Amino acid sequence: MNPVVDAAQRAQALDVQRSFRVTAPAGSGKTELLIQRFLALLPTVERPEQVLAITFTRKAAAEMLERLVEALWAAEAATPITSQHQQRTRDLASAALAHGRQLGWALTREIARFNIRTIDGLCSSLARQMPVTSGFGGAANPLDDATPLYREAVNELFSLAGGSRPEAADLDALLLHFDNNWEQLSGLLAAMLGKREQWMEYVEAGRDAGAAERRLVATVTALVGEELAQIEACLAPWLARLYPLFAYAQGQLGNTVPALCPAADAASLESWRAIGNALLTGGGELRKRVDKRNGFPVGNDAEKAQKAAFHALLEDIAESTPALPAQLKRLFWLPSMDGNSSSWQLVIHLSRVLPLLYACLLLVFSRRAAVDHTQIAVSAIDALGDDDAPTELALRLDYQIAHILVDEFQDTSNLQYRLVERLSRGWQQHNAEHPATPRTLFIVGDGMQSIYGFRNANVGLFQRAGEQGFNGLAPEPVALQCNFRSQQHVVDWVNSTFAEVFPDAGDLRRGTVGFSAAVAVRPPVEGEPAVEAHCFHGEDGAAQEASWLAEQIASALAGDSAGSIAVLGRTRGHLAPLVGELRRRNIAFAAQDMDPLGKSPLVIDLMSLCRALANPGDRLAWLALLRAPWCGLSLADLHLLAGGDKPGEPNNPATLLLFETAPAGLSAAGQTRFTRIAGCLRRAWHKRDQLALRVWVEQLWEQLGGPATALEEGQLQDAQHFFTLLERAEREDIGLDPAWLQERVDRLYAPGGAPESRLQVMTLHRAKGLEFDWVIMPALARGQRNDQRQILLWDEFNGSDGSHGFLLAADDHGLGTVPGLYGYLQETRKEKVRHETARLLYVGTTRAIRRLTLSAVLSPEDPESEELVPGEFRPPADGTLLAHIWPRFQREMTVHASMAIEREASASHKLRILRNPPPAPPAPEPGALNLPTPVRNRLERCVGTVTHWALERLASQSPLPEALTGQLSAACEHQLRQLGLNPALLAQAIAAVTANVNQTLADREHGRWILDAAHEDASAELALTWREGEQLRDLVIDRTFVDRSSGLRWVIDYKSSGPGEGVALAAFLAEEAARYEAQLRSYRDCMAQLDDTPVRCALYFTRLGLFHPLPQLDT
Amino acid sequence: MSTGNFSASFELGQLAAHLDAGTLLLTPNQRLARVIKAAWDRRQAEKGLSAWHPATVKPLEYWLREQWEAAVTRGACPPRARLSGAQAREIWLRVISADRASNGDYTLLQTTAAGDMAAAARDSLLHAGIDWERPAVRNEFQLDNDCGTFYRWLRAFDAELEAAGQVTASDCLRALLEATDAARCEQILLVDIDSVTPLQQACLERFCATPGKVSSGGQPAPVHCSSYPDRSAELRAIAQWAADSHSTAPQRRLGIVLRDMQGDRGRLEYELRRAFGHFGDDYTALPVNFSTALRLDQVPVVRDALRMLACCQRRISLADLLGLLRTRFCTVEFARDTDIARLIEKVFADAQEQVELSRLRFLARKPADSEAMPDQATLATILGALQSLRLHTRRQLPSAWAESFGSALQAWGWPGPGYLDSLEYQQVEHWYQVLDDYSAMDSICGELGLDEALSLLQRCCRAKLSQPKTPDHPVQVLGPLEAAGLQFDALWVCGLEGSAWPEPARPNPFIPQRMQRQHRMPHASSEQQWDYASGLWRQYRQGCRELFASHARQLDNAPQLPSPILQQYAIAEDNSDTPAPEPWRLALAAAEVESVADDTAPPVADSHAPLRGGSAILRDQAACPFRAWARRRLGLQELGQPSAGLSAADRGKLLHDALEVLWHTLQGSRQLASLSDQERAQAIETAVQQAMDAVPDSLRILVGMHCLSLEGRRLNSLLQEWIELELQRGDFLVEASEVQCKLTLQGRELSLRVDRVDRLPDGRSIVIDYKSGKCRVRDWSGERPAEPQLPLYSIATDASAIAFAQLRPRDCKLLGVGETEGVTGISTALAKSLGADDAELQWGELKQQWQQKLEHLMAEFLRGDARVEPQPRACDYCGLQALCRVEAERGAGA
């Protein structure tokens, strides 16, 4: 082991009194450092929640928590430790535990108290805890893909087109600019909504259109100013000599120029362009010579002298400032704010429409009660309040965040930066007042590994954090140098190579990062090459590269010395050839996110199946079911089924399959297959909505023979993956929605083989944070498919003074007479992408522990030449990974002689047919008629209930009142109101109940006798459990008592009903008696079990005051 | 009451004696009360009794409510109307939006969520016995914005209740405390109730000096812990365990506690079905009860009812429409109707995400001569019936709406012909109950319009939990709370990850946190969460003979720790992955698959009628024979996606029409040249206008007038640009526009249309085809010319040149080939521009070559050649992949 040279810095980083900004290059063990810092901070707070750690991914958060808690558990259990730096972690953990015990924390069990969050997690919890302030209203569960909502918002916007709002005019202008292609514009705007965190805060404020424009002008002015300043700085050493000559030349050309060199501000952009023109050729090269067309005639010696002087100047510049042309070139893409240029107008229109669009989105959010991640972040930040009206977060949370640690800071976005700013507001002041207990920031990152530009990550911010800090609280820089991962040779190679690639110092605004070298802790591994470069060429170069690499991998895997191997590529496309080759050779590997789920044959057929089930009119899908291997109907049969050549009146295959018999004329085989498939489908159709969605489709698929149609067992996993989607669709209440499914299968990837496999294939982005003994990076000379002209471009402007703004431009179709914002953004975008690819390459190479293999397919300068040597290849295209390290690669590469690779001719398209499909399931048995009778006449039901209730009460009263009055009547009214009757109905109901009860009370002979409280063992609403054979039944008997005189037990059931229109009383009574006889019989039998008094049963009709015994039930 | 072996085999233990003594037992929930009653019933039955008084056991909340009712009846409490939860929510919503209106300094994305939290907050305050009228309390609320705002709502809510004489369930307890009469004292025992709120405690004490506490549980059971790679593996293992132990001892009472019921229930049920072998068939035979209640708005029968009602509004989403067309709960089986396919194709052709009902009614109309019986219901008649109800014009009380909705559903014949399974049967019953709850909103909501009425109904269904009554099974799947106090032979608690058990504290954001901690309000602090979790844990252990606990080591590939509650136990690491189901693998192993070549459809029947589709047939044939067959002979096409604005086809049509009109007036280059700029502009203006006037109303309604007028403006400038170009051309006469002609290939007549024919002074003619996209002359070359239309036309006529008129904004040009010298854009260097080998290629020969190639394509088509052989990129915009299987079979080749 080499010494840990940065031990001092690491120790310093644990000083909990100070804030730090730690640069932690690849392999520097930053996670351990974060854990230690976290532990070290715990003893400084009253509640563990006060230490907040923010990570980039949920995975990272979980890992951090895991290691933290394990450290604590280990400390508590005092498990023995083995190494030095473990000792430090252990000490810190023990200290934290001790402190916790004093304050009565239960750190080892209240895991949830550790405040380790992702940005998203943190934001949603903030939003949740401030429902009103965040304007959120409630718990926030963001959609994984909010595109449908964006689309809906755009439709909202479009519905305002032609309306009276001022923005309508701007919208029209936009629509016309995009050739009235609403769909296209809708797509663009939807995409913008997806990235609105970049522009919202700028356009939001600009609610009134003028403000939006002023903002934009201000931003562009600032931008141009800074650019010019940079150029001026670069030109400074020459200006004294240059300007007079320039002025002279312009004079010769009849142009007047200011006597003095113009200031570096937007206003004088044109003058600077003129200077640029004087120095550069049209091609952007430094001029070698000039003549009178440039204002340097040679009429006399004086003129000759001037010309000579200029030539001299040009030579000197070329000599000592080779970078100048590159700088000057920028002059020609700097945007001019020409108020009436169409492109500028376009920008204005956009900046006016966007706020309205955002408003529409909010509308959709609340309509759908759903949001996206950005909205949560935005709400959270709003909730923290702006600097004029800060929110007292401590009150809200009931604790004060005292320390913040942020990981992967190089990948944060402006929004996230702002969040940290607001969370740490007022800390500087606090620290001034409480120097003993300062609040601290701890920011860890590595600019050289910033690769998420496409996700709004802004590497400049990591620098800004150092230079400007957060509200004046500036973390001190700490630079780690040690690399614990890669062996020395690899580290050395990376150092020397990337020193050339990265500039020495970063540039905040242009988003470039300065290089810092690493120091290897692992000693060099001798005897094997650490880094190799391989070059292939010729017709089958790519195939050759793939097969050679596969060869190497195979033999490495054969031996067990190789350890873990990773093949890393920029895109799936770049990896495809090698992946194919590995598959062909049956070399097992794990490939995360390689093959889109939607392209798996099983999934394709499953999609057709779902399409069909979801839509009986989707002829294409239903026919597809018949063509899939489980049926494999011939074209001839399909033709017949689909009703071919009958334009206008085609058949609907769904109708045929589900309800009709196989049409005549089908081939014999067709007949059989049609019938089988129809059998499966009919059964499924019959069961629709009765089974869980997944089970329903999965069973049908099995019955069709789906599993048997897989090409190899691995594919079955794709199907499983698909079915879990159905599960989710049901859970999320989406149901069977083909569009939703398609959206998912296109975005998801097929499960990629054994995760534990020694060989891993993945994209560079996925490899971030991982390490492998041997890293292979193929196809380095392949470029991105150059994404076609972006129609909208935008970018954030980060001024060196910390000011920031937003730039947006729409494709001006190259019409602008003067360079427009669009052009500028295009150029800067190119630039940024170039920088990021360099960092991507760095990330890739630094994954290697022992060995790194780079390879590329190159094209020779002269295709004819035979024996090629390194010097004879064309340099890789700009924008490729290789372009960044070309010189070195070229020096070190091994050239493989090109050879033809034979591949099997792609087999012509065949129809696969499953010969032994499962038998058709039995035909569905028609269910029995089974319908609950609709419940109507709510009023009567209420009256009935309350009448019963009242009678129950009365039964216990003596003396029995003459009528329903006083307290009880009030109580009845209350009961009725309780049932939610509206005033009108309530009045009727009260009347009815009163009538019922009074009628009963008025019935001296029976009514009052029934209610008489003096009866022996009388009870009302008597609940009983009764065993009838093996059946237990619960009964409630309205009224029962033993009549002293007769010695009979009466069982009485109240009825508030009465004969309907024109129904004779006798008929009515007979009917009711018949209806309730069974019920009363069970009452009778039950009572008979309790004692042996003879039982009599009767119905009592309260409304009629009529007593109706059922003699047939007498015992 | 079932004697099913789960509930009844609950061991009453000491409870029995108390029940005999007639002591009142109060339980934390209905479930436990039911179980105790069942056990008691069994006991009585075993005693040989055949009728008895039921056990005196009730859920605490339920019993307290009874006491309040009684007090009101006695007149000891003021008679206030007790609000249901749903009613209370409506009031909260109203209060909140009123407050927003008056202090409009905030917006809320999810008002309903806020309402629910507010309701919960108020309950917590009541139960904690906090009097928010006290100044001290008020001040504490004022300290921050959220609590302050809530406080305003709170006061407003109270005021509303006061005014309407209403109370919430919690208010009732409060009232009970203030009952004017002394209540009788009862023997009360709390069963398995760990904690009661201060309010409940106070109430209880009014009735019974100090309610005793008993636990139904016994000795803590031994614990077995295990961990799994991920949740799927965990659930699969549990399912397997349940199946195995059930098959060995069918009477054992097994319990499965899902920590995350919502998230894991579906998967567990699936795995259980697999393990028990009740997959799909004998679906209902699975001996498992799930405690999950379904939200009524989610159950199919109600979901579709709501969709049916949605058809009373102005538009319905495409997804809902499809849902209706496959519903089981309507008397009409739409899939039985062949025309449904045509209807659906038309609807998709409109490419609207929201389908206008008026449009739908129009499309659904059957042709008068259709064989459908007049009295037989169809989509058309149903929609007609709905419309005649004119519900959208009404404002009425919920109870009245309940009636109206009833009749609207009648139009659909909901809930269908009546073959419901027992679950659906119950759900329909629940629906009728909801309608009662809904009617009970009269006094809360007042009169509503259709849209409000429907969304209120939505909310009511959403709030209604439909707990299916199923026979009592030996295996129970329960939520964490429900399992507490029950008894099992073996219980498995799953999902015990450290991050989730105990759950993170979730204090109510509307109550100052200090106050919540101080009063130990539920879930307010992690300390409490721990007590809560460990309390449950204790009950689990006492409630069973064997306790299994498990957790997943990874969730969405983030590592997970075991719950600290498992710290003291050894955890067995299980590493079994989750392979594809056995049946699948067997099926695959046994599969006999053969590959056959099948690429010929029946030949096109001979006939004298011209082929429909004209040149498009050969375009498809050239691109891919299969496509030509599927599109042109089966009339298949992919159902499109919804899209905004005018479709490409419609725009093309407008463009063509405008140009036709224009040249109809201009005749030719002379007249064009003779016009002044402004006259020219005028001519274009008029042409565009006429084209616009010809737009069918259906389209106007679909895309809206504004979109069309913009299109008009666009066309105007586009034509300006184009005409500039025509002005540069030499002399020509537009001989014909939109011309038809016939051509016979392979003895079969093909009818062609071409946009325009120009006649040059020398008598030669140019055939022109308007294109709004990018055009390539190369599309005429190759063995299978991608754009055969003009070549076809050229051989059908004496044309001396053919040309695309590319009308793309900022990129207008004429490009073509022929023998017409000196016409800009038309190349006479045929070989060069077509990339032909024969450098000397002449126009005549070219036409002959075309003739041969096109004859060949035609022959292919006629003989039914349907090979799947796409030209490069042909598949990109084809959409027939599902049928031709070009992608599905890609892997099969190797």
Ligand code: SF4
């Ligand atoms: S998708 Fe491709 S292969 Fe299939 S029919 Fe269309 S063009 Fe032919």
